[in-house]
Amino acid sequence: MISIELHAAQRDELQTIENLMQFYTYDFSEWVPLKLGEHGFFNILPLSDYWRKPATQAFLIRVDGELAGFVTVDDEIHVPDARYNIGYLFVSRGFRGQGVARFVVSTLLNRLPGRWQIFHVEANQPARLFWAAVIPEATQNRFSAHQLYIQGLPCTVYCFEKA
Secondary structure, X not given: OOOEEEEEOOHHXXXXXXXXXXXXXXXXXXXXXXXXXXXXXXXXXOOHHHHHOOOOEEEEEEEOOEEEEEEEEXXXXXXXXXXXXXXXXXXXXXXXXXXXHHHHHHHHHHHOOEEEEEEEEOOOHHHHHHHHHHHHHHHOOOOEEEEEEEOOEEEEEEEEEEO
């Protein structure tokens, strides 16, 4: 049995998340046309402003004590009345398929009761399959799904209340 931990990232750990964003972006480049820069890194801007927002919460994921990914919660919502949004969710490939992301989502929803929005880009089939399985289970089928364009990309947005 694996041990999964989700802990709030401290200010000195935000650079770790910034580093992991390269891997997140690499994975995302399979579904969205993102280009590598001349030095072999994706040209992503530091998230300094994102970290400063009062509603942004960052968490590191560890499996058996080893860094396995990160997740952020923010208030960048696309539907009325939502309070929470999962901004980024990244689980390193070596830890996928072991229930890590499912544990992380369940833990966050239990820690932060309220109205949620969770969305994914339609082209991202693994995310589409993951959320289509996790959302009904986490909400006892009490959710709505909406098709929206976010930053020009077709997305599915799930909305629900978590007590």
